[in-house]
Amino acid sequence: MSYRIQSGDTLSALAQRYGTSVDSLMKANPQITNKDLIYAGTTLNIPGSRDSFESGAQGLRGGSSGSSGNSGAGDVMAPTGGAGPATRGPGGSPYDIAVSHLGKNAGSLKYETTGVGADMEDWVPNNVNCANFVSACLEQAGQIKNSQHSASVMTLQSNLDRDPNFQRVSLKDAKPGDVVCMKVGSGEHVVMFAGWKDGKPQFIGSNNVNSDGSQRISYSSMNYPIMSVHQYRG
Incomplete structure (x- = not known):
């Protein structure tokens, strides 16, 4: 997912909010060279939040896939x-x-x-x-x-x-x-x-x-x- 940086945001606070790490955020956003310097209004790629459906989530339907969404x-x-x-x-x-x-x-x-x-x-x-x-x-x-x-x-x-x-x-x-x-x-x-x-x-x-x-x-x-x-x- 992506996030638009707001005034007052820090990488450490965003990492904690989205369940990831500062290191992972920097690797996902190579444009950031200083972990203590990010700019409001720019877009940040967030690698540490689920980007898919979970077992039993909405959208899983029909067939023999079952509630897990996994099938052969x-x-x-x-x-x-x-x-x-x-x-x-x-x-x-x-x-x-x-x-x-x-x-x-x-x-x-x-x-x-x-x-x-x-x-x-x-x-x-x-x-x-x-x-x-x-x-x-x-x-x-x-x-x-x-x-x-x-x-x-x-x-x-x-x-x-x-x-x-x-x-x-x-x-x-x-x-x-x-x-x-x-x-x-x-x-x-x-x-x-x-x-x-x-x-x-x-x-x-x-x-x-x-x-x-x-x-x-x-x-x-x-x-x-x-x-x-x-x-x-x-």
Whole structure:
């Protein structure tokens, strides 16, 4: 999520408010070089607040996913409704790459030394890896460069808006692997479109489905307001 700095704010107070650390805030905001010097009116990326749904939260509905929002690959039907084949980059499909990591905890995946894990940022808290994971899948597929990787939903969205290889589309025109940014309460969440089941959109990503609030790579059916759907056209 993002926060507009107010007069009187300090990094230490904001870290305490949002359940993160000053070090994590500085890593998420490389423009800050002095922890004691921040400016009112500028935007701060907050890495330490949940950016996804929780078990049993609103938006989980139907199918065999259950209240946890987690399901196996067999629970999601092949794309229908004109979804078409998954988008692909020079390195393959980000959707297929994500599926290959189903069931893994983000906290473990980000420490793997090859593939998606190697592209994920280690410092990101285990309850906010959604953009970190999606960015890594896009990198592995060759759809974005390392410089476009972000652990912030809003920054990733902006990076894709500026990339001529991506175009915003409506959900009805989405293909598996398209990047879907959602508004979740006071924060944001990002997943990839996975197809349709019983007329409802399915998504795959790093979601807060573990009992301790940490994230696991899982399928989900959510009904949060969608901010954008980005489709690779490169």
